[in-house]
Amino acid sequence: MTNIENDTPVDDGATEDTETVATETQDETARLVEQLAAVQQDLLYARAETQNVRRRAEKEVADAHAYASTKFARDILSVADNLGRALAALTAEQREDAAIKPLITGLEATERELLSVFERNGITRIAAIGLPLDPNQHQAMLEIPSDKAPGTIVQEMQAGYMMKDRLLRPAMVGVAKKAD
Secondary structure (H helix, E strand, C coil): CECCCCCCECCCCHHHHHHHHHHHHHHHHHHHHHHHHHHHHHHHHHHHHHHHHHHHHHHHHHHHHHCCCHHHHHHHHHHHHHHHHHHHCCCHHHHHCCCCHHHHHHHHHHHHHHHHHHHHCCEEECCCCCCECCCCCEEEEEEEEECCCCCEEEEEEECCEEECCEEEECEEEEEEEECC
16 A cells, blocks of 8 residues: 555555464464374274274184084083093903993994094094193193103093184193103
């Protein structure tokens, strides 16, 4: 703006206001850009967390399906043990006796079927005799003087079982110790 009397420019503060408004607009824009970046970062974190929760849930469901029968499998192991003990207790004379031979045949068939069911459901017997003691699969019940290397399993008192990659029951074993 100019003074009409002498055509000299008059400073009415308009340019200063324009600079202030421009600075305030830039500050507001910078603040909004920062807020937008923060919101985008929060969105990425929320998506990642949602994906992690989904993966955990899927794994839990898969584990539930795979190991749903664990309690039942542990309970049925004693039935397998008793059946095996009954068959092991039979003498050669009893096995040849014509009167009980059909009973023995039935017991052996039942044992084979039970072991087949175990196999179909991923239940496996833990190897023990002759192996070094593995505390993740074996439970040492006693030490037996032996000429085998100390820590080697020389006796199995009760078979151990795994269900897929989980321990159902440790094998109860006797471990070799140095002979006196």
